[in-house]
Amino acid sequence: DTGVSQNPRHKITKRGQNVTFRCDPISEHNRLYWYRQTLGQGPEFLTYFQNEAQLEKSRLLSDRFSAERPKGSFSTLEIQRTEQGDSAMYLCASSLIDSINEKLFFGSGTQLSVL
């Protein structure tokens, strides 16, 4: 399967703990995006990378959130000192930049529950 892969699929943690999610994009894609989605809402942009460079971060991304994409391949999203409000589905998407008309390929997401 050459789609976008996210691990783990589900994560349950206690408030105050740190969590890390991983995303493996489609191999030839140079852009990688992180979105967050809460129940009944659309995905909200968090950050994106072009190759290994993080080019934009949303104001939603507090200093407890950090994302990396070493070597421009897989990416990790870490949340430190989790809060109950962090409970959401975290979606990763990748794309191959081709002018402005790029479509995103999404993974199945990581569902985070903070108790």
Place this chain on the structure above:
Amino acid sequence: SQQGEEDPQALSIQEGENATMNCSYKTSINNLQWYRQNSGRGLVHLILIRSNEREKHSGRLRVTLDTSKKSSSLLITASRAADTASYFCATAGTASKLTFGTGTRLQVTL
């Protein structure tokens, strides 16, 4: 924050009927895309329409775009039970990120 809103929020139809959902957005765009999401899964790209296009077709899908009204519509013809999902519009402006709407939950019953 969400760029726009879909209307209706929820839609229930019978198999074979057509489903129409609308999307309104706020700022100028380069293109508008529609995605589908099955419960608990990631989003799947359906169709993209550029800002200089007014209508586009793909199989049973028909998308229109009215940039003067900042609105788009997605028509699914001859709906099937397998079309049951949430549908989101997403806009691409000058920035590289897509901004998604709030979604329409479509239920197709037999």
